Amino acid sequence: MSVLRVRGVVLPEREERTFWLDGDRLRTGPAPGGDAELVVDGGFPLPGLVDVHTHPGTESVESPFDASVLRKHLLEHREAGVLLVRTPGTVARMPAWVDGDAELPRVRSAGRWLATPGRFFPGAGRDIAEDELPAAAVEEASASSGWCKVIGDWRWDEPAVPLDLLTEAVAAVHAAGGRVAVHCQSAEGARNAVLAGADSLEYGMHLDPGLLDRMAAQGTALVPTLAAFGANADAWYARERSARRGDWITGWEGMLANVCSAYEAGVTVLAGTDSFPCGTVAAEAAWLARAGMPADAALGAASWTARDWLGLPGLTEGAPADLVAYDTDPALDPGALAHPARIILRGRVAH
Known part of the structure; x- marks a missing residue:
């Protein structure tokens, strides 16, 4: 039986290395005897891509969660080289079979969205009273991969989840060993998420840049999902002037500025799509x-930085054998990132 080997200039280190695949693990020492098959010979291998904000299983809040749609979506991720995803909130909890399917990316789930009254699409998540939030947050984190997702605000002109309540929920989840993602699109919602000690801000629209140093110090990541917002930007600019239009444009332009400022302040900025396909x-x-963001940092936000943040190593001895390889350096040729030459998931060649 052939031993599968990988050789190339590994990112982010840009060092030429050779690995062999030991089941679903990478090994750097001498390969066992027998034939060796180079499944990657040259080029640029990097840790499997990561999408830290995706909602597979349904394409709208009106659609029921569907196992066949879930598998289709996860396979779409895999075919693009996305071998690890975080699902910060879904209509239903992630089925147990997902973790056992060797053909699918690794998944870090956050249970059902937690929505207090008036702060989400009715029935799309887990609707709870405000005083139920801390206990519900612990329940969802415990029933998932350790994450829970709180809808921290909703309408642009209505109050966010109160700071004291959100702080209590975050503290309760942390005490249980979990982590908290917070949806925030208003200045109050973003402020409360940071001051409460959330582990990630989803969107962070209207985030006060004065809070970036605090985010960096306490390890709060920013997941802006710029592509999802950018897809609608032209339509918002074309609208008739209104308070809502002005608020959206101010928030969008602030998000773009904050990404660079957050990176420079030492905040972990990560890549999430929140869109279909x-x-x-x-x-x-x-x-x-x-x-x-510098090219390497933007690439890392969708690969090694995100994997490290989610608790997985890069391309090192004993790491999961999840990698994508490119014929050209995707940091220097960004267009290449969408076209991996080789995809290896759990030690098996997927493409």
Whole structure:
């Protein structure tokens, strides 16, 4: 039986290395005897891509969660080289069979969206009273991959989840060993998420840049999903002037500025798509670069930085054998990121 080997200039280190595949693990020492098959021979291998904000399983809040749609979406991710996803909230909890399917990307789920009254599409998540939030947050984190997702605000002109309540929920989840993602699109919602100690801000629209140093110090990541917002930007600029239009444009332009400022302040900025079809994280990495992040940092936000943040190593001895390889350096040729030459998931060649 042939031993599968990988050789190339590994990113982000840009060092030429050779690995062999030991089941679903990477090994750097001498390969066992027998024939060796180079499944990657040259080029640029990097840790499997990551989408940290995707909602596979349904394409709208009106559609029921469907196992066949879930598998279709996850396969779309895999075919694009996305081998690890975080699902910050879904209509239903992630089925147990997902983790056991060797053909699918690894999944870090966050249970059902947690929505207090008036702060989400009715019935799309887990609707709870405000005083139920701390206990419900612990329940969802415990029933998933350790994450829960709180809808921290909703309408642009209505109050966000109160700071004291959100702080209590975050503290309860942290005490249980979990992590909290917070949806925030208003200045109050973003402020409360940061002050409450959330682990990630989803969107962060209207985020006060004065809070970036605090985010960096406490380890709060920013997941702006710029591509999803950017897809609608022209339509918003074309609308008749109104308070809502002005608020959206101010928030959008602030998001673009904050991405670069957040990176420079030491905040972990990550790539998430929040859109369909799945498997478009390369476009999000391009938006991060367009917003001012260095090319390597924007690429890392969709690969090694995101994997490290989710608790998985890069291409090192004993790491999961999840990698994508490119004929050209995707940091220097961003268009290449959407077209991997080789995809290896759990030690098996997927493409």
